[in-house]
Structures are given as structure tokens and as C-alpha cells.
Amino acid sequence: QVQLVQSGSELRKPGASVKVSCQASGYSFTNYAMNWVRQAPGQGLEWVGWIDTNTGHPTYAPGFTGRFVFSLDSSVSTAYLQISSLKAEDTAVYYCARGPPGGCDPWGQGTLVTVSS
């Protein structure tokens, strides 16, 4: 079955960087885009952007340009989200979600990124 497995929780200090991974299985990795979604504590879902797994071309939502970078390693069916210059307000659960046209389905289990000094 289709499954997305994300890397474990991370604790970083402000100004540091973090890289979250999302390994896909159960389908052809390059047949679907990969979305990234953020959920701050007690808040709703916020679309970070998506990456075309064929071309590697990323699209970032407004407010997520500059410090957020998507990348791929198609040889291991894995997508990555790297966040640099971390701020306390980046503390959130980050989800990857496969991208059928227009949507997010299914979802990874989420990765908690905590930014604290």
C-alpha cells in the first residue's frame, strides 16, 4: 500500500538548520508530486509548497520562500524539506503528502520540529 514515512522529531536552536525526510513506498515515486504542509501547535494546516518529482522543480507558498528548500533523492524515493535560520515560530509538525492533481493524499505521519534555545 502507499506509505510515506518521515524522519523523527528534531530539536534545534534558533539560527540552526534542520532537514526532514519523507520516504515513499508502494507507488512509482516520480508519478506524483510531493507536498509539504505545516501545522503549528494548536493551529490549522498550512501548505508550504510542493516539488515536481520528475523535474525537481519546487513551488513555495507565499511566506515560505528563502529559508525553506525542497529536494529529492529519487534513487531512494525520498523527498526532503530543509529549513535554515530557524526561528521559534517555525516550531511545528511538518507533514509530507503525496500530490495527486490538486490535493494531498496520503500523508506522512508528521515530523515535529522544535526550535528552542
Added chain:
Amino acid sequence: QAVVTQEPSLTVSPGGTITLTCGSSTGAVTSGHYPYWFQQKPGQAPRTMIYDIYNKHSWTPARFSGSLLGGKAALTLSGAQPEDEADYYCSLSYPVSVVFGGGTKLTVL
């Protein structure tokens, strides 16, 4: 960027029927917005319940249905069960983005 609007909270009685809606600031929701509905329970990842307006996954109980209603996407729950208490989010697709609604906290009481 478009804004997607949902009711912040709703309450339904066990066995009752309720409709959650998902509107777009750009106008009527259409099939081209690929409306999705997700259920999220505390501490869990979102789970897709409805995709492309009305399509269900194998795990979607028959009591859930999706539609377009009055220019919005709608999720109707017929015969609510206690286990349906959760946050429900919709998403709509735009030319270069996906936008989530703010979510509806559904209470079964």
C-alpha cells in the same frame, strides 16, 4: 492568495446529520478546485476522507459524503457517531497553490 473559509465549530447529536462547508474567496467552488476533505484527530496526521468533491477511500464510512452546494464544497455526515468527533479540514487547488481552510471542530454531543 485565495482564502478558504470553513465554519470554526459545529455540534451534532449522535445519529444526527450535519453539513460542513468550504468556500473560496475567489468565487464559486468548482470541480477545478479539486475539493478534498481531511479528518484529523488529536495527535494524529490528517487522513483523507473525500477527494475530488465526492470520491471516497476504502476507509471512508458510508455516512460521509461530499458535494458542491450553493457555490461551496460540502461534507455531509449522516448518522453521526461519537468517533466522528474531530477536526475537519478542506483544501482547494488554485493555479499555483493548494490552500487549506481554517478547519471545523466537530463535536458529537
